[in-house]
Amino acid sequence: MDINVVQKALGDFTRKHRAAFSVIGERQSQLLELGAIVGVELHYRSNGYRSTVRSPQGAGTFVVKTSTRGHPSKYSSIVFEKDGAQIEAHMNLLVRSAQDDGIYCVDVGIVRPGVVPEKVNRKVKWSCIPNKSLLSLVEAKRLTIYPMLLAQFVGIVHEIKPRFLRNPIPKGFGRTLQLPPTLIALGPFSGNSKVIVDAYKARGITIWIAENFDVRLAAHRKGTARSPLYWDSAARSDTPLADNETESAFALQ
Numbered sequence: 001m002d003i004n005v006v007q008k009a010l011g012d013f014t015r016k017h018r019a020a021f022s023v024i025g026e027r028q029s030q031l032l033e034l035g036a037i038v039g040v041e042l043h044y045r046s047n048g049y050r051s052t053v054r055s056p057q058g059a060g061t062f063v064v065k066t067s068t069r070g071h072p073s074k075y076s077s078i079v080f081e082k083d084g085a086q087i088e089a090h091m092n093l094l095v096r097s098a099q100d101d102g103i104y105c106v107d108v109g110i111v112r113p114g115v116v117p118e119k120v121n122r123k124v125k126w127s128c129i130p131n132k133s134l135l136s137l138v139e140a141k142r143l144t145i146y147p148m149l150l151a152q153f154v155g156i157v158h159e160i161k162p163r164f165l166r167n168p169i170p171k172g173f174g175r176t177l178q179l180p181p182t183l184i185a186l187g188p189f190s191g192n193s194k195v196i197v198d199a200y201k202a203r204g205i206t207i208w209i210a211e212n213f214d215v216r217l218a219a220h221r222k223g224t225a226r227s228p229l230y231w232d233s234a235a236r237s238d239t240p241l242a243d244n245e246t247e248s249a250f251a252l253q
Contacts, residue, residue, distance in 0.1 A: 087178075088113055095129050108137065138183075182207065185213060
């Protein structure tokens with residue numbers, strides 16, 4: 001086989017289709033980010049929250065935020081309410097670091113009500129929400145769960161919400177409670193990544209890993225009462241939780 005010919009053919013092919021590959025990859029990532037906020041909405045609804053889509057200027061469609069650019073008031077968000085308390089979920093939300101003045105963008109930010117402005121204030125430039133106003137975050141990846149991806153996500157949590165990485169563990173977060181920092185992935189666990197996740201509880205790390213996200217969504221569509229983010233895809237279990245069950249947010253069982 002003439003390697004040079006093959007290399008030239010591959011070069012021609014990639015040059016010709018590079019833009020198309022880029023668009024396809026970008027669209028898939030954006031679709032997964034939209035799927036992530038859908039997963040968040042299903043999690044809260046499965047735990048008794050009422051959800052309402054809030055769109056700019058009364059828009060009848062969900063206006064998706066696909067990047068860090070743009071004022072958040074120009075895009076849709078979801079408001080959750082239960083027992084008189086409210087929280088909000090926003091896509092591609094800018095948030096201040098817990099460590100310094102850095103600003104990060106999370107795929108889905110779960111925040112206290114009213115901290116994200118509903119209108120553009122031309123006198124005040126929008127930059128980000130204060131760190132203390134962010135309750136939790138969700139990141140979505142089109143990848144299998146491998147050790148370095150876990151390390152990357154723990155690093156993100158360390159910079160933005162480090163209290164989830166140490167004892168005492170935050171109260172009010174878990175399967176039937178508020179969503180802790182969550183990594184959503186389309187792929188399964190690979191290598192020794194499941195071993196790493198299984199050790200989080202003993203280390204005082206309160207984050208959640210939702211692997212095989214497409215499988216989880218498919219199971220939820222079949223009628224399971226559980227949150228698709230907490231459904232154990234390995235056990236294929238869709239038995240509803242007891243009213244008094246308050247499983248903590250750690251590794252998959």
